[in-house]
Amino acid sequence: MSDPPLFDESFRQLLNQLFLWRRDVRRFKRDPLSDELLKDLLDLACLAPSVGLSEPWRFVVVRSAAIREEVRTEFTRANEAALGGYEGSQAEQYAKLKLSGLEEAPVHLAVFTDRSTTQGHGLGRQTMPETLDYSAVMAIHTLWLAARAHGVGVGWVSILDPVRIGTLLKVPHSWSLTAYLCIGLPEEEFDVPELQRVKWERRAKRGECIFSR
């Protein structure tokens, strides 16, 4: 074991900026991402917390142009179905939103949770088995922050049928899709979420979500 690192005020201020400027990116440049950087980001993701040290995350880099095309088709289908749930001006506004960068992003990364893993020997997941999926979510979030620190953007595409994506990618049945990510250089950088910039929604007031008992 080495000595613990010292995190000082200047690091904390930059870390806060990282949280503030991390974005869900849907507008990517087409520049490729180096395999080395992707590998580094995936290694960092594996430092995330996991219930019982189960490390249930499984990363699938989707390189096949044919599969990527099928994923885009799946997105279009699911997004049209979602549009059907809105009416009037909200439907008009929804139709104009750009909700994925599947076309432009150089990297497609599917992240699964292996629900059958025996790693961790089931510790900590008897009463809350969903913590297995949550572990993969924290790996994704780790990758997201690490990417942003390299100026690389990540967009989480959730408008997909998770079972169909698993089938397309021919993964084991015990793997559950946690996220489908687009990764690449963002076209622009913002400290305000796109959904707020286009007035779909705005952030809640500070402190509104804090309660005590």
Place this chain on the structure above:
Amino acid sequence: MSDPPLFDESFRQLLNQLFLWRRDVRRFKRDPLSDELLKDLLDLACLAPSVGLSEPWRFVVVRSAAIREEVRTEFTRANEAALGGYEGSQAEQYAKLKLSGLEEAPVHLAVFTDRSTTQGHGLGRQTMPETLDYSAVMAIHTLWLAARAHGVGVGWVSILDPVRIGTLLKVPHSWSLTAYLCIGLPEEEFDVPELQRVKWERRAKRGECIFSR
């Protein structure tokens, strides 16, 4: 909008150290945590990504000594039930593990996901509604990293019945427990997970979880 911050190599190296030295802490000093720091950490947590900008996280700071005692009782009950699932030497080993810092940690923080929130107008969560819970998970992970940068430890207690905790804390029925956290100064700092140090489990080999298609 201000200019985007510049994250350089020295920041990235320290960020990697943060990922490496973040721990799930179960051994806390009893020193109190200032309300101001807790408030700052909760404000940072709210910068996490959320599906459709729904910000579904609800933080409940558990200050009541009576409720904290009841939570400890709930943990003991759930942990004894979990122990019943192991046999032989594994049961002996499980019984010796320290799996929560509920007794010593100065702060108990329950984090819920409000599954009834209309914020975000349902965007992005038709095919994968669990992304609402995942948003709260990323808020928790944000708080975890921000805390560690202050030398403050976080421990996630998942060995609890989530419905009973919601009842104890008298939260709305639509709030689902995502995590129950202990927060405070750690007794010691390590770069290796406690479950690996005590030989319950070890990390997977690097790269083993990466696939391509």
